[in-house]
Amino acid sequence: MLTTISRRSLMIAAFGIAAAAAPAMAQDWPSAPLHVYVGFPAGSSPDTIARLIAEPLAESLGQPVVIENKPGAGGVIGVQQMLAQKPDGYSFGVTINGPLTTAQRLIPDLGYDPATDVAPITLIATSPLVLAVAADFPADDVDAFVADAKARPDEISYGSVGKGSGAHLTAELFASDAGIVLFHIPFQSYAEVTTSILSGEIDSGFMAPSAAVPHVEAGTMKMLGITSSEVFPLVPDVPVLAGKAGLPDDFRAELWNAFIAPAGTDPAIIARLNTEIDAILENEDLQGKLLAMGWKTAGGTPEDLAARIETDTALWGAVIDKTEAQN
Numbered sequence: 001m002l003t004t005i006s007r008r009s010l011m012i013a014a015f016g017i018a019a020a021a022a023p024a025m026a027q028d029w030p031s032a033p034l035h036v037y038v039g040f041p042a043g044s045s046p047d048t049i050a051r052l053i054a055e056p057l058a059e060s061l062g063q064p065v066v067i068e069n070k071p072g073a074g075g076v077i078g079v080q081q082m083l084a085q086k087p088d089g090y091s092f093g094v095t096i097n098g099p100l101t102t103a104q105r106l107i108p109d110l111g112y113d114p115a116t117d118v119a120p121i122t123l124i125a126t127s128p129l130v131l132a133v134a135a136d137f138p139a140d141d142v143d144a145f146v147a148d149a150k151a152r153p154d155e156i157s158y159g160s161v162g163k164g165s166g167a168h169l170t171a172e173l174f175a176s177d178a179g180i181v182l183f184h185i186p187f188q189s190y191a192e193v194t195t196s197i198l199s200g201e202i203d204s205g206f207m208a209p210s211a212a213v214p215h216v217e218a219g220t221m222k223m224l225g226i227t228s229s230e231v232f233p234l235v236p237d238v239p240v241l242a243g244k245a246g247l248p249d250d251f252r253a254e255l256w257n258a259f260i261a262p263a264g265t266d267p268a269i270i271a272r273l274n275t276e277i278d279a280i281l282e283n284e285d286l287q288g289k290l291l292a293m294g295w296k297t298a299g300g301t302p303e304d305l306a307a308r309i310e311t312d313t314a315l316w317g318a319v320i321d322k323t324e325a326q327n
Contacts, residue, residue, distance in 0.1 A: 029089055029269060033064040036259075037085075037093045039078025041071045045293060049124060049257050050094035052289060056280045057273075074165075075099045076107060079260075083112050087119075087264035092273070094124070097256045098166070101312045105320050106164045114313075120305035121259040122274050124281065125295035128228035128254050129170050129206040130238060134197055135220050137204070142225040145204075146245035149180035157183040159193035159205040164320070167193070167206045170227060170253040173319050174206070177247045197221065208255075209235045210294030227253040234291055256298070258305055274302055 036054060040046045047069060054065035070081040079099045085091035100114040112118070131142065139145040149156045160168035163186060175182045185202050187193050190211060196202045198220055209232060215221035225241035226232050229252045242251040259277055261270060278299040280286065287297050 029266075029272075030061050030063045032090055033066050034058075034061070035066050035068050035085070035091050037068045037070055037078045037082040037091070039070055039072065039075030039081075039093075039095060039099065042069050044071075045295075046075065046094055046096055046257055048293065049290065049295065052286055053094070053124065053259070053277060053280060056283070056286075057276055060276050060280075073107065074103070076103050076110065079118070080111060082260070083117055083262050085262065087262040089266055089269040091262060092121070093260045095258060095260060097258070097309075097312055098164075100258070100260070100309050102164060102169070102316045102320065104313075105317060114309060117263050119261040119263045119265050119270055120302045120309065121261055121270055122277050122281075122302065123298040123300050123305045123308060124257040124259055124277070125290050125297050126228075126254045126256045127208060127295045128226050128232055128252075129167065130209050130212050130223040130226050130235065131174070131204060131241065132194075132197060132207050132212045132215075132221055132223055133204045134200060135222055136200075137222070139224065140222070141239075142241055142245045142247075145224055146178045146180055149175075149178070149182060153181045154183050156180075156204065157185050157202040159185050159187050159196055159202045161188065161190055161193065162186045166253075166255050169316055169319050169323075170206045172323050173253055173315075174227075174241070174247070174251075176319070176322060177251060178245050206253075208294045209238070210292070227251070233296065234294060256308070257295070260305075270302060 036050055038047050038050045047067065050067050054067055058065040070078045075096050076099045079093055079095055082091055082093035100118065103110050139148055158171045160171065162168065168184065171182060187196065190207060193205045193207065194211060197205055198215065209226065212221055212223055213235065216223060223235065223238045225244065226235065226238045227241055229240065229242060231240060241247055243249045281297040281299045290297055
C-alpha cells in the first residue's frame with residue numbers, strides 16, 4: 001500500500017505530466033456536449049447533486065451537460081466508466097468519496113488508482129453523519145452513550161448498510177477514538193437501519209441528518225452528536241462530537257461529492273471547470289436545495305480536493321486496517 005506521502009506525490013506528478021503532455025485548450029472548447037458519469041441511479045443523492053450542477057454549468061458553457069448513470073459497486077462503476085473514455089475534455093464524473101478513498105482496499109480488482117488515474121476538479125459538497133438512537137434510549141448525550149458502552153463492552157449495537165460503508169467505518173472510527181467496543185449489525189438499506197433503531201432491534205446508527213430529522217420531529221428519535229468539525233446548519237442544535245467523550249478535537253467523518261476527470265485531461269479545461277463550478281456553488285438557491293438534502297456546499301481548488309482524497313485515504317485506510325485486525 002502506498003504511503004500518504006507517496007500517494008500525494010504520485011497525484012501531483014500526474015498533474016505535472018498532464019500539464020506537460022496536454023495540448024493547449026482549444027479556443028472553441030467546449031464544442032460538443034459534456035458527459036458526466038455518476039455511479040448511482042437516477043434520483044439518488046449523487047445523481048441529484050450532479051443534475052443541480054449540470055443545468056447551470058450547461059448554461060455557462062453553452063453546451064449540454066449529459067448525466068450518464070452507471071450504478072454499481074458503491075459508485076465505482078461510474079468512475080470506471082469515466083476512465084474508459086478518452087481524456088479529451090468531454091468526459092467527467094461526479095462521485096462520492098468511497099471510489100476515491102476506500103475502494104482500493106475493499107475491491108481487489110478495482111482497475112484504477114485514484115492517485116494517478118483521476119484528476120480532481122473540485123469538492124462539491126460535504127455531509128456529516130449524526131449518531132442517532134431511539135427517543136427512549138437511556139443516554140441523552142454522547143458522554144452518557146460512551147460511559148454506557150464502556151460499562152457494557154460489545155453489547156451496544158449499531159447498524160450500517162454493510163462492511164466498508166460510510167456508516168460502518170464512521171462507527172468504527174468513533175468507537176476506536178472513544179475507547180469503546182460496539183456490536184455491528186449490517187443491513188441491506190438505511191431504511192432498515194432506521195426502522196431497527198425505532199423498533200429497538202438495534203441501539204444506534206450513524207445516518208444522514210436529513211434522514212433523522214423527521215423522526216426527531218416526530219419524537220421517536222434523538223441525535224446525540226454530529227461528525228462534522230463544526231455545527232451543521234440543517235441541525236444547528238446538535239453538538240459536534242469532536243472534543244467530547246474522549247474524542248480528539250479534530251474528529252471528523254464526512255461523506256462528500258466531487259467533480260473529477262480522467263488523468264490527462266487538459267489542465268486548462270480543469271481550471272475552467274473549477275472556476276465555473278465553484279461560482280455555481282456560490283448560488284444561495286442551490287445552497288438551500290443541497291442543505292435540504294443534508295449537504296453543505298464546499299468548493300475549492302483541484303489541489304484542495306487532492307489533499308482531501310489523500311487525507312481521507314489515510315484516515316479510512318487506518319480504520320480498515322484496525323477493523324480487519326480485530327476480525
